[in-house]
Amino acid sequence: MELPWLVGGDFYVILHEDEKIGGLPIHPPKYDDFAFFVNSCGLFDQGYKGSPFTWWNGRSNIECIFKRLDRILVNLPFQNMMLTIEVEHLISTGSDHAPLLITYGEQTTNFVKPFRFLNFWTKHDTFMEPKLKKVKATLSKLSRDTFGDIFKQLAILEDIVRGDRSTSFFHNHVTGKRKKLQLKRIRNGDGAWLEDQVQMASIAIEFYQRQFSKEGDSTDFSLLDNVPTMVTIEQNLELCRFPTLEEAKAAVFELSGDNVCGPDGFTGLFYQTY
Helix, strand or coil: CCCEEEEECCCCCCCCCEEEEEECCCCCCCHHHHHHHHHHHHEEEEEEECCCCEECCCCCHHCCEECCCEEEEEHHHHHHHHCEEEECCCCCCCCCCCCCCEEEECCCCCCCCCCCHHHHHHHCCCCCCHHHHHHHHHHHHHHHHCCCHHHHHHHHEEEEEEEEHHHHHHHHHHHHHHHHCCCEEEEECCCCCCCCCCHHHHHHHHHHHHHHHCCCCCCCCHHHHHHCCCHHHHHHHHHHHHHHHHHHHHCCCCCCCCCECCCCCEEHHHHHHC
């Protein structure tokens, strides 16, 4: 369907095994038809906030069963029209199903797109000119000036190779997955939920700073006296020495040229080329 489309409510079936707790186990044939229907219609689950389940059988202990039977599904035109879509599972009152609250708008959070080195840059004549200290900005500008909008060209190429229908499905899938994986809120140390992007970033940084910071300076290593010595003096000297340039080069050229080795976005081919 080319028009914006939103479908929501009680579908009376789960979409994944982890959407049910209690009772008899659910096998894929029980929900494969529903998954096929969702994919065939070009619909995407918008995710949710709140409890992971929307239905309860009203029983307790061993007879208790929870399921996520209610959900909101939209297609790509609706996603493009409403860039921010959030679904919340509210507390159920007077019913065994939880009501769903959907909020949407035209504004979305702007994230800085991470740098990713593209291997075909190395084939261009001017590739070796940028200075390393400004290499990211220089390469990004070189890409725009020389190759234009790379991702738009890749999309056109996909249209030619796979056909419009397949490419449309691919972009729908990527867009839906990106929205589903977006982190919308985080819990702080006091148990309170935060939804502001700046606060979420601050809490995440503080958590990992505490996680990896050094607390105290232990100087009692007597416990190590009980560990037998397995490494000789010669082996220890070999392990402690600095690697040679030849060893470093060999390690670099054993890297996969297509893989990104770290969060800086540079692939193995970048280091091999330079």
